[in-house]
Amino acid sequence: MLNLHTVLLLVIFQDGVNSNPDNSLHFVNTNYDEKHKDEISIEEEHIKEKQIDKSVKVRERRSATSCSETIQRSMSSPNLYVFLTVSSLGYVSWSGNVSKRNLELNWVLPSSRFAQSGDYIGLFKDDPQSYLGSPVVSVNPNSGSYFLTEEQFPDTSILMLDTELLDQCLFHYWIAYVREDRVLSVNCIKTRPRWMREMKDTLGSVPLHSLMIPGTHNSGSHMKLRGVADDTVWYRYSVNQEEDIWSQLLLGIRYLDLRVSYDSETQKFWLVHDFVPLNPLSGAIQAVKRFLRSTQELVIMDFHRFPAGFKHNTRQRHKELVEYIISELGEFMAPDWLGRTVSLNNLWNLNRTLIVSYENGWVESEYETIWPKVHHAWADTRDTPQLFQFLNRSMELRSEATYLWAAMSHLTPSALDVILNPSGGIRILNNRISRHLSTWYMNMWWDKANIVASDFILSNDIISSTIQGNRKREICRSQSLS
Structure with a gap:
C-alpha cells in the first residue's frame, strides 16, 4: 500500500520538480515507516509510568x-482579550504575484452582551496606548471573533543585536479594543x-x-x-x-x-x-x-x-x-x-x-x-x-x-x-x-x-x-x- 511519502515522490516527479538541480533528491527513503511501529501507545505509556x-x-x-x-x-472563564495572528495561507498567481502572511484580528469577549454601540476592534500602525489615531482596519466586535485583513505581515527574519534581545512589538502593528476613545485591551506580535x-x-x-x-x-x-x-x-x-x-x-x-x-x-x-x-x-x-x-x-x-x-x-x-x-x-x-x-x-x-x-x-x-x-x-x-x-x-x-x-x-x-x-x-x-x-x-x-x-x-x-x-x-x- 502506498504511503504519503511514496505518493508525494511520484507526484513530484510528474510535477517536474526533480528537474531543478537545487531540489535534487540525494537521500530518498520511501520505505520510511511514518507510523513508528516501535512507539509506545499513549495507554501503554500511562501504564508504564504508573508502574x-x-x-x-x-x-x-x-x-x-x-x-x-x-x-x-x-480561570477558564473568558476575559476581554485581543491578539494578532498571521494567516498560514499563501498563494502564487499565474502572473507570479504572491499573496501571503495576511494579518488576522482575533478577540475574545467576556460575554455576548459586553460590546456596546460604537465599540470597535482596530488594527493600528502606532501604539494606540500612546496615540489613538485612525485604525488601518476597524471591525464591529459583534461580527464574530475573527477578521482576515489585507495587511501583509513582513516575512523578513527578525534582526536583533545579541546585546539587545528585548521584548518588542514587531513591524509597528497593534490590535486594540476601543470604546469611546478608550483602549480597553491592546496587543501586538512581539518578541519574547x-x-x-x-x-x-x-x-x-x-x-x-x-x-x-x-x-x-x-x-x-x-x-x-x-x-x-x-x-x-x-x-x-x-x-x-x-x-x-x-x-x-x-x-x-x-x-x-x-x-x-x-x-x-x-x-x-x-x-x-x-x-x-x-x-x-x-x-x-x-x-x-x-x-x-x-x-x-x-x-x-x-x-x-x-x-x-x-x-x-x-x-x-x-x-x-x-x-x-x-x-x-x-x-x-x-x-x-x-x-x-x-x-x-x-x-x-x-x-x-x-x-x-x-x-x-x-x-x-x-x-x-x-x-x-x-x-x-x-x-x-x-x-x-x-x-x-x-x-x-x-x-x-x-x-x-x-x-x-x-x-x-x-x-x-x-x-x-x-x-x-x-x-x-x-x-x-x-x-x-x-x-x-x-x-x-x-x-x-x-x-x-x-x-x-x-x-x-x-x-x-x-x-x-x-x-x-x-x-x-x-x-x-x-x-x-x-
Whole structure:
C-alpha cells in the first residue's frame, strides 16, 4: 500500500520538480515507516509510568492536579482579550504575484452582551496606548471573533543585536479594543527572548514536566513563500514553518522538533520533512548557540527522526551526529543525571540550559548529556474533530505524567491528499485549526499540557497561551499550599 511519502515522490516527479538541480533528491527513503511501529501507545505509556513510580511525591506531580475545580472554572472563564495572528495561507498567481502572511484580528469577549454601540476592534500602525489615531482596519466586535485583513505581515527574519534581545512589538502593528476613545485591551506580535528568566519566581522551582512549554512541529522545515518556485506540490506538503530557528526562539519558542537526514553526496546533515531536505542542520545549531550565549533561557532540541542516511553504518552515523552536536553546543548541554524532576533553577545553577533529547537508546546510554526521547502524542489525522478528541484524551491520560511529552497540535495530510488535491497542502490544513488551537489551550488545556508543538507558529496564539497557562498554574500551586 502506498504511503504519503511514496505518493508525494511520484507526484513530484510528474510535477517536474526533480528537474531543478537545487531540489535534487540525494537521500530518498520511501520505505520510511511514518507510523513508528516501535512507539509506545499513549495507554501503554500511562501504564508504564504508573508502574515506575506509584508513590509520586508532591514535587513530581503535575502542578495543576492540585487546583480546585472552582479556581479552574474561574480561570477558564473568558476575559476581554485581543491578539494578532498571521494567516498560514499563501498563494502564487499565474502572473507570479504572491499573496501571503495576511494579518488576522482575533478577540475574545467576556460575554455576548459586553460590546456596546460604537465599540470597535482596530488594527493600528502606532501604539494606540500612546496615540489613538485612525485604525488601518476597524471591525464591529459583534461580527464574530475573527477578521482576515489585507495587511501583509513582513516575512523578513527578525534582526536583533545579541546585546539587545528585548521584548518588542514587531513591524509597528497593534490590535486594540476601543470604546469611546478608550483602549480597553491592546496587543501586538512581539518578541519574547527572555520570558522564562523574567518569570523565574513563578517557574524556577517547578519540574519541566509540569511547565507549559511552547514549541514548533517540524521546526527545521521552514521556508519563505516568495515565488512560483516555492509553490510546488513538493513544498506545499513539506513546509511546516515560515520563521527560521532564530526567529522562533526570539518569538518565545522553547522546544524544537528536529528530523535529521544525512546526505552522502554533500556529506552534510540536513533538517528534513521525511525525505525532503529543507535546511542544513548547521544553521539551526548556530542559531541555538547564538541564542543561548545571549540569554539564560531553556531550549529543548528533540532529535526525533532520522529518515535517511542512518540505515547503513547506523551506530557510526549517530555517533558522528551526536559528536557534532556536542562539539558545537556542549558548553550549554545539561547532563541527564539531573533526572526527570529537573527544574529551571537546577539548569540555571549549572549554567546549562540546553536539553538535547534523542530517539535512540544506544546514544542515550552512551552520552551523559543526551536525554531520553520526548514522547509525542500524535493523532495522525487530517480531521479537526478527531484531532481535538485525540488531544483531549491525551491530556487526561498524561495529566500526572512525570516525563517530557509533546502534544503534536497539527493536522497530517494523507496520501490521498497529494493525489486528489496537489494544490492543497499543510498551509491549508493548518488554517483549519489555527484559531481552534488558541482557544483550546487558552481555556481548556492550560492546566494539563506540557509541550505544545504546532505548525506556522504565528498563525496561533500558543506562545501567549502557554505563558498565561504557567501563571494560572502558579495560582493553583499557591492555593494548594495555603
